[in-house]
Amino acid sequence: MPLPKAELHLHIEGTLEPELAFRLAARNGVELPYADTDELRKAYRFEDLQSFLDLYYQLMAVLRTEQDFEDLANAYLERAAAQGVRHAEIFFDPQAHLARGVGMGTVVGGLWRALGSSVENHGVSTRLIMCFLRDESAESAMRTLDAAKPYLDRITGIGLDSAEVGHPPVKFRAVYEAAAALGLRRVAHAGEEGPPEYITEALDLLGVERVDHGLRCMEDPELVARLVRERIPLTLCPLSNVRLRAVDVLAEHPLPAMIDAGLLCTVNSDDPAYFGGYVADNYHAVRDALGLSREQMRELARNSFLASFLEDDEELRARYLAEVDAFEFGQAHG
Ligand SMILES: Nc1ncnc2[nH]cnc12
Numbered sequence: 422m423p424l425p426k427a428e429l430h431l432h433i434e435g436t437l438e439p440e441l442a443f444r445l446a447a448r449n450g451v452e453l454p455y456a457d458t459d460e461l462r463k464a465y466r467f468e469d470l471q472s473f474l475d476l477y478y479q480l481m482a483v484l485r486t487e488q489d490f491e492d493l494a495n496a497y498l499e500r501a502a503a504q505g506v507r508h509a510e511i512f513f514d515p516q517a518h519l520a521r522g523v524g525m526g527t528v529v530g531g532l533w534r535a536l537g538s539s540v541e542n543h544g545v546s547t548r549l550i551m552c553f554l555r556d557e558s559a560e561s562a563m564r565t566l567d568a569a570k571p572y573l574d575r576i577t578g579i580g581l582d583s584a585e586v587g588h589p590p591v592k593f594r595a596v597y598e599a600a601a602a603l604g605l606r607r608v609a610h611a612g613e614e615g616p617p618e619y620i621t622e623a624l625d626l627l628g629v630e631r632v633d634h635g636l637r638c639m640e641d642p643e644l645v646a647r648l649v650r651e652r653i654p655l656t657l658c659p660l661s662n663v664r665l666r667a668v669d670v671l672a673e674h675p676l677p678a679m680i681d682a683g684l685l686c687t688v689n690s691d692d693p694a695y696f697g698g699y700v701a702d703n704y705h706a707v708r709d710a711l712g713l714s715r716e717q718m719r720e721l722a723r724n725s726f727l728a729s730f731l732e733d734d735e736e737l738r739a740r741y742l743a744e745v746d747a748f749e750f751g752q753a754h755g
């Protein structure tokens with residue numbers, strides 16, 4: 422049995438495995454510029470965030486109907502459950518679909534058909550977080566928030582993703598204010614490729630409660646001290662960082678230094694279909710490459726539930742935390 426955990430940084434479109442991509446392409450009459458799944462997999466060599474995003478947006482062309490989004494989410498939830506995920510806060514990128522003529526109702530409706538029955542079907546509780554693409558305009562983000570208004574009963578929060586450098590958080594101040602007024606929780610990618618100042622901006626100008634990645638905070642000791650003091654969770658994605666060259670090799674990942682600094686670190690998979698592993702694979706990879714102890718692994722799992730948006734169900738959070746505390750590690754821990 423795997424260590425119970427929450428996954429807090431997971432792009433549902435990044436769970437599109439090559440086999441499912443080809444199945445949906447055939448179902449929808451979409452032609453992919455790859456002969457087969459092997460040839461597609463060979464394209465999974467990335468230089469940086471942008472080279473990954475190019476493929477990530479290209480493959481989304483196969484997602485067209487509610488059924489497609491439901492199938493995508495169910496495939497993820499099934500894999501996540503097998504990896505010990507008890508709770509998942511799932512990102513989606515509506516602008517990437519709206520731009521292709523796929524409506525908000527199709528995306529949210531399809532995802533919800535899987536998420537709404539996930540506790541019964543997979544034993545995984547879920548929340549949905551709508552991300553804005555930071556390389557699109559602030560006006561487009563505001564229009565997207567408007568388009569989401571009929572669906573806010575199913576959307577817990579907002580996030581900010583896509584190409585980071587050159588698109589500082591300040592650009593989205595107004596839309597974050599509007600989202601906060603609607604009662605939405607706020608997170609943002611910051612400090613993945615962008616500088617530590619973007620993390621500070623996300624905190625001060627967007628009011629984020631969690632920072633996605635936040636890796637580059639380590640370049641600014643004062644920022645680290647603040648993140649520790651304010652107990653701001655970071656959703657780290659170690660295999661993603663290696664694949665997108667934010668770190669050279671896993672053995673050089675700053676996770677141990679971040680834990681030692683007292684940061685509230687969590688481990689997540691980001692876009693597991695593209696980066697070579699789901700969330701337990703990330704836990705195991707850092708355990709092996711960085712020599713994390715059993716108690717550090719348990720702490721990461723505890724942190725994932727502490728950092729989750731379960732304020733509306735503290736009983737459930739307490740139950741998950743008790744599961745982590747009671748977990749008995751096997752030979753290969755975690
Ligand atoms: N790692 C990542 N960073 C920014 N945007 C993303 N969209 C999907 N994965 C992402």
Ligand SMILES: [Zn+2]
Nearest residue numbers: 430582610691
């Ligand atoms: Zn991400």
